[in-house]
Amino acid sequence: MxxxxxxxxxxxxxxxxxxTGAVGAFFHNRDPFNYQPHLSETAEFGIxxxxxxxxxxxxxxxxHIAALNKALDAIGGIKRFIKPGExxxxxxxxxxxxxxEQAADTNPLLVGExxxxxxxxxxxxxxxxxxxxxxxxxxxxxxxxxxxxEKAGAEVFLPDDNDMLNIDLRGKLLTNWPVLKYxxxxxxxxxxxxxxxxxxxxxxxxxxxLYGVLGxxxxxxxxxxxxxxxxxxxxxxxxxxxxxxxxVLLRNGPTGGSLDDVLIADSVICSxxxxxxxxxxxxxxxxxxxxxxxxxxxxxxxxxxxxYRSIGYKEIL
Amino acid sequence: MTIATVRNLRRASQVIFFVIFFWLILKTNFSVxxxxxxxxEIRLPYPVSIALEFDPLTAxxxxxxxxxxxxxxxxxxxxLIPTIFIGRFFCGWVCPLGTLNHWISEIPSERMKRKGKQKxxxxxYKKYQRIKYYILFIxxxxxxxxxxxxxxxxxxxxxxxxxxxxxxxxIHTSADGITGWVxxxxxxxxxxxxxxxxxxxxxLLLTFRKMHxxxxxxxxSLFIAIIVLNxxxxxxxxxxxxxxxxxxxxFSRFAIFGLEKKESACNHCNECLLHCQGADNPDIGSxxxxxxxxxxxxxxxxxxxxxxxxxxxxxxxxxxxxPAGTAKIDISRRKVVASLAGGAALYPLFRSGDxxxxxxxxxxxxxxxxxxxxxxxxRCIRCGQCMRVCPNNALHPTFMESGLEGIWSPLLIAxxxxxxxxxxxxxxxCPTGAILELTLKDKVGDKETPPxxxxxxxxxxxxxxxxxxxxxxxxxxEWCPTSxxxxxxxxxxxxxxxxxxxTVKQPYVDPEHCTGCGxxxxxxxxxxxAAIYITSVGESRSSENQMLLKKKNDIPQYNLRGKI
Numbered sequence: 016m017x018x019x020x021x022x023x024x025x026x027x028x029x030x031x032x033x034x035t036g037a038v039g040a041f042f043h044n045r046d047p048f049n050y051q052p053h054l055s056e057t058a059e060f061g062i063x064x065x066x067x068x069x070x071x072x073x074x075x076x077x078x079h080i081a082a083l084n085k086a087l088d089a090i091g092g093i094k095r096f097i098k099p100g101e102x103x104x105x106x107x108x109x110x111x112x113x114x115x116e117q118a119a120d121t122n123p124l125l126v127g128e129x130x131x132x133x134x135x136x137x138x139x140x141x142x143x144x145x146x147x148x149x150x151x152x153x154x155x156x157x158x159x160x161x162x163x164x165e166k167a168g169a170e171v172f173l174p175d176d177n178d179m180l181n182i183d184l185r186g187k188l189l190t191n192w193p194v195l196k197y198x199x200x201x202x203x204x205x206x207x208x209x210x211x212x213x214x215x216x217x218x219x220x221x222x223x224x225l226y227g228v229l230g231x232x233x234x235x236x237x238x239x240x241x242x243x244x245x246x247x248x249x250x251x252x253x254x255x256x257x258x259x260x261x262x263v264l265l266r267n268g269p270t271g272g273s274l275d276d277v278l279i280a281d282s283v284i285c286s287x288x289x290x291x292x293x294x295x296x297x298x299x300x301x302x303x304x305x306x307x308x309x310x311x312x313x314x315x316x317x318x319x320x321x322x323y324r325s326i327g328y329k330e331i332l
Numbered sequence: 333m334t335i336a337t338v339r340n341l342r343r344a345s346q347v348i349f350f351v352i353f354f355w356l357i358l359k360t361n362f363s364v365x366x367x368x369x370x371x372x373e374i375r376l377p378y379p380v381s382i383a384l385e386f387d388p389l390t391a392x393x394x395x396x397x398x399x400x401x402x403x404x405x406x407x408x409x410x411x412l413i414p415t416i417f418i419g420r421f422f423c424g425w426v427c428p429l430g431t432l433n434h435w436i437s438e439i440p441s442e443r444m445k446r447k448g449k450q451k452x453x454x455x456x457y458k459k460y461q462r463i464k465y466y467i468l469f470i471x472x473x474x475x476x477x478x479x480x481x482x483x484x485x486x487x488x489x490x491x492x493x494x495x496x497x498x499x500x501x502x503i504h505t506s507a508d509g510i511t512g513w514v515x516x517x518x519x520x521x522x523x524x525x526x527x528x529x530x531x532x533x534x535x536l537l538l539t540f541r542k543m544h545x546x547x548x549x550x551x552x553s554l555f556i557a558i559i560v561l562n563x564x565x566x567x568x569x570x571x572x573x574x575x576x577x578x579x580x581x582x583f584s585r586f587a588i589f590g591l592e593k594k595e596s597a598c599n600h601c602n603e604c605l606l607h608c609q610g611a612d613n614p615d616i617g618s619x620x621x622x623x624x625x626x627x628x629x630x631x632x633x634x635x636x637x638x639x640x641x642x643x644x645x646x647x648x649x650x651x652x653x654x655p656a657g658t659a660k661i662d663i664s665r666r667k668v669v670a671s672l673a674g675g676a677a678l679y680p681l682f683r684s685g686d687x688x689x690x691x692x693x694x695x696x697x698x699x700x701x702x703x704x705x706x707x708x709x710x711r712c713i714r715c716g717q718c719m720r721v722c723p724n725n726a727l728h729p730t731f732m733e734s735g736l737e738g739i740w741s742p743l744l745i746a747x748x749x750x751x752x753x754x755x756x757x758x759x760x761x762c763p764t765g766a767i768l769e770l771t772l773k774d775k776v777g778d779k780e781t782p783p784x785x786x787x788x789x790x791x792x793x794x795x796x797x798x799x800x801x802x803x804x805x806x807x808x809x810e811w812c813p814t815s816x817x818x819x820x821x822x823x824x825x826x827x828x829x830x831x832x833x834x835t836v837k838q839p840y841v842d843p844e845h846c847t848g849c850g851x852x853x854x855x856x857x858x859x860x861x862a863a864i865y866i867t868s869v870g871e872s873r874s875s876e877n878q879m880l881l882k883k884k885n886d887i888p889q890y891n892l893r894g895k896i
Contacts, residue, residue: 111813112754148811148855150723150752152362152540153374157754173540214821214837215806234807234857238797272815 055183060204061252062096062287070326071286071295079261080128082283085331087132087257090285096255099137101202104144105129105169106253108209108224109158111270112149118262119271120158121209125259125283127163129207134168142197144172145227172197179230186246188239193230198251206253206289210260210296212268212276216240217307219269220296221256221289222248241309245316248289256292258284263299288326290319295328339633342424346431353383353428353488357495360761361539362723374755379404381717381763383428384488388412388583389468389576390713393482394764396475397710402765412583419584423570423577424609424626429487429558430570430577434609434628436559437566454566455608457621457662461571464578465663466671471575473675478706479682479737483713485575493716493740494555497545497729500720502552504538545719546728546745570626571611578661581623585659591620591631592646595654597639604631604640614640620657687735692877694867696733697744697848700751700784701759701770704873705734711766714740718758718767724749726850727758742767744786746850746866751786753813753849787848788870788879789818789841795863798836802828806837808852808864818846819864843870843880 064070074085087093097103107121115123126143133141143164147154151173155161161171172178179193198204208224215237216223225247226233236243260282264271271277280299286292290313294304304310304321314321360380384390385404388411395401401408411422423430471482483489507530514526545551561568570577591614598616605615612624614631616639632640650656682688688705699718702708719727719742726749729740742758744751753776759769770784777783789808797805809819821837828834841864848866856862869879 112752150541153723153752153754156374214809215804232857232859234855237805237807237810237857238803240804267815267817269810270813270815270817272813276815 054180054199056180056199058182058199058204058250059252060202060254062254064287064326065091065095066327067091068095068327069329070288070320071284071291071323072329072331073282073284073295074331075280075282077281079122079124079281079283082261082281083125083128083257083285084132086283086285089329089331090255090287093132093136096205097133097136097138097203100139101137102140102142102200103133103138103203103205104142104197104201105133105164105205105207106198106224106227107143107145107158107160107207108219108227109145109151109154109160110148110227112153112157113271114157115159116262116274116277117271118209118211118264118277119269120154120160121207122259122261123159123163125257125261126160126207127167129205129257130164130167130169133205138203141169142172142201143169144174144195144197146174146195146230147227174230176230184246184250186243186250188242189236189246189250192233194228195230198228203254204251206256208256208258208296209262209264210258210280210299211264211271212266212300214268216244216309218293218297218300218302220258220293221253222293222309222313225251225253241312244309245312245318248313248318249316253289254287256284256286256289258286258292258296260284260296260299265300286323288319288323290314290321291323291326294321295323335629335633339629342628345425346434349426350428350431353491354495356380356383357492357500357720358536360496360717360720362721362755362757363540374757376721376757376760380721381715381761382407384492384713384715384717384763386411387486387488387576388415389482389486389579390489390764392579393471393475393480393486393713394711396472397478397480398707398765402711402763404763412580415580415583415587417587418589419587419622419625419627420577420580420610421627422580423574424628427487427570427576429491429574430567430626432491432559433562433567433569436562439563441563452602452605455605455611456618457611457613457624458571459662461611461624462661462663462667463572464574465581465661466667467573468575468578468582469668469671470675470678473672474678475675475710477676477679478710479679480710480713481678481737482575483715484740485573486713487569487574487576489713489715490555490558492720493714493729494551496716496720497543498548498552498555500537500539501543501545501548504542507533507538508542540723541725543720543725544748545725546743547731547740548729550731551729551740566611567609570609571624581661584622585661587622587659589642589644590622590646590657591625592641592643592648593620593654594639594641595649595651597637599637599639601636603634603636607631607634616640616654619655621662622657622659623661682735682737685735685737687732688737689876692868693733694869695743696730697746697787697850697866697868698871698873699727699742699744699758699767700775700786701756701768702742702786702873703766703768704875708741708766708873709734709738711764712738712741713764713766715763716740716742717761717763718742721757721761722749723755723757724752724854726751744850746853747862748854750850750852750854751848753847782872783814783847785847785870785872787850787866787868788843788846789848789850789852789864789866791839791841792863792865795858795861796839797858797863798824798826798838799863802826802834802836804836805857806839807855807857808839809837811851811855813849813851814845814847816845818842818844819852839864846870 068091072086072089074082076082111119113119182194208221213219263278266276385407388408391405391408511530515523607630609628610624610626612621730743759767793799797803812819852864853862
């Protein structure tokens with residue numbers, strides 16, 4: 016073997032060995048995974064109380080759009096909540112594949128009108144979305160919400176696994192959960208629940224509606240339903256809660272299905288206090304806030320008042 | 333028109349029919365772009381099963397098994413009648429699986445470098461090509477006895493099933509995996525490019541929710557075997573196995589169109605044999621086989637001396653060195669009878685086992701609107717259209733849940749997806765009436781009509797959180813879509829592990845209202861094996877598989893022939 020050849024071959028082998036060793040050393044890690052840290056975002060969309068306006072308004076009108084406008088005007092009008100250029104996310108309850116008459120999802124007329132008002136107030140984007148229980152395509156279609164929101168100029172998004180963010184909710188019970196990004200990446204959150212029966216939480220109104228922002232194994236939240244609802248409300252302080260009590264599902268909730276279970280109440284509630292909104296809403300189901308576990312816990316956790324009269328209550332009948 | 337033009341027309345026809353077939357399968361899917369003006373009955377915008385309705389073997393098989401030609405299957409005459417006059421044009425011009433085999437066979441390979449006799453021989457007629465006739469007669473006799481097996485190997489259902497339950501889900505998984513991997517590298521322009529490509533293919537190729545299918549490996553293995561065999565023998569499937577090709581071969585018995593060979597012009601270059609698709613001996617000196625010819629017209633096209641030509645009423649000078657063609661299939665009467673007898677024996681063989689009636693699987697949940705099991709097995713061609721269209725990925729090919737007899741027929745697995753109460757898509761796409769088309773009222777029922785039931789829910793009290801672990805839950809009751817709910821709750825005071833009393837609501841099933849939709853099983857938070865599950869008992873389609881003496885409102889929905 017020639018010297019030149021010896022050097023060349025040895026050099027090749029050594030370089031290859033060094034490269035192999037370098038790759039091993041570079042990727043060596045004592046942890047089995049490269050952990051992705053969860054996002055520590057805040058999502059406090061609430062606005063402070065203003066003594067010139069009532070804290071909770073209720074309007075009754077068989078024209079549901081008029082009912083919404085009356086209640087909203089009495090609490091200060093849309094311009095109190097939405098400033099020009101802001102992004103707004105509206106969170107109706109679109110949980111189930113049901114028609115508006117069956118009262119399992121928020122009234123599409125109210126959602127459409129809310130979109131229109133936000134646009135009118137100068138919102139840069141108005142997003143309507145929800146993580147449904149039934150197939151989202153069917154829920155968004157049959158509830159009529161997709162159609163009415165899009166007509167009014169909203170961007171309607173079906174939930175997509177690729178749009179979930181891992182958020183630290185900093186709750187007593189809820190810590191790391193996947194949250195649909197539209198509920199985080201926004202300036203204002205308008206919660207638009209419908210009043211309906213639920214066998215475990217007694218009623219599903221505004222605070223429980225926030226379950227719809229979560230992905231993951233949210234069915235397991237029922238094991239501690241009151242605390243999980245309170246954790247969500249504490250994290251997502253909605254700018255405004257607009258309760259749809261035009262049709263109220265009294266029994267067989269939250270899915271319903273039979274028109275026999277639906278009470279026509281023609282009412283809309285607006286409130287800056289999520290606890291007060293639920294407390295007033297519960298009365299449509301012959302309940303009071305004091306009888307509903309998660310509403311009580313929300314008050315003792317300092318999220319609002321069960322006694323909605325104490326924050327200023329105005330009825331427009 | 334020159335022969336070159338005709339061959340180009342044939343190539344165009346193959347591409348067009350392949351694209352149509354593939355596109356129809358892609359469209360066998362509930363998509364979001366519907367018209368909100370007509371909300372209550374959700375229908376597909378196209379007749380997506382139309383390609384399957386042109387299948388003569390499906391038509392004949394279901395006719396033998398049921399005594400009628402269901403709905404759109406009469407379209408199959410559009411294929412069958414011209415075949416009687418001109419032969420197996422379907423195989424060479426139309427069949428999407430044939431086209432796929434054609435293309436795969438044509439990709440250059442080592443095999444094509446073979447020289448001389450070996451190369452010429454690879455496209456000569458071979459004895460194995462008889463196998464397809466045995467398969468055909470076995471299937472037809474089985475169908476006549478009442479067990480429809482044609483769909484296992486009939487190319488159109490086979491391809492629809494393979495694309496719908498294997499190829500497209502595999503594409504979806506690959507696209508997700510590759511995009512995720514590229515993004516994880518963390519180079520923003522690369523991530524953006526990956527997302528752009530993903531968004532480009534997503535609307536066309538990917539479903540809204542990624543589908544997972546049961547027993548995908550068995551379906552995929554057969555499909556891969558069919559594709560790979562082309563690399564060893566050109567169009568092995570079409571030549572040797574395909575029962576539809578065999579049927580069309582039989583029907584070309586009296587064809588008036590065929591190959592005319594001019595011996596005097598032939599220079600024995602053997603180009604015709606090198607390009608033959610059907611292995612039907614187009615060369616001068618052999619007996620041409622009408623029943624094997626796909627009418628690809630390659631032989632005529634490549635013949636340098638115009639010795640070969642396809643024409644109506646071909647006349648050729650027959651001599652010892654230029655024998656006449658034959659319209660007969662290469663299988664003796666005795667073997668036809670033996671195949672028929674073997675096929676007929678399949679029926680008692682299947683039905684003497686326990687899976688059909690005596691010990692049917694309780695988890696064999698058929699789609700809503702399915703006919704009774706006896707009729708179902710005489711109708712289902714396992715095309716997988718119902719599985720592909722199901723918006724919840726609830727329907728799956730069976731493996732052994734309905735025995736070997738029912739392999740790849742549909743089954744509902746509620747843990748993966750439940751039956752959407754307002755959905756009737758599976759019945760809309762079924763080409764053979766194994767799943768009847770239900771109206772929304774048939775499906776959910778009203779005060780007079782009972783709902784269509786596919787089973788009944790049962791609670792596993794050993795796994796249920798309020799029953800066994802003193803924890804609140806009620807998710808099953810929350811999800812129950814019937815009105816009134818079929819799951820009711822009773823408040824009970826129980827002891828937890830610390831000896832404290834807690835009040836929980838324990839669920840019960842009301843079998844009078846339960847439709848077996850499986851929403852409860854789907855939603856149950858006990859992740860691995862649900863604490864509430866459905867079995868088939870109580871299904872509307874069966875008069876025997878019942879447990880209640882009489883159900884509220886129930887009237888018999890089906891008579892013996894399975895019609896509402």
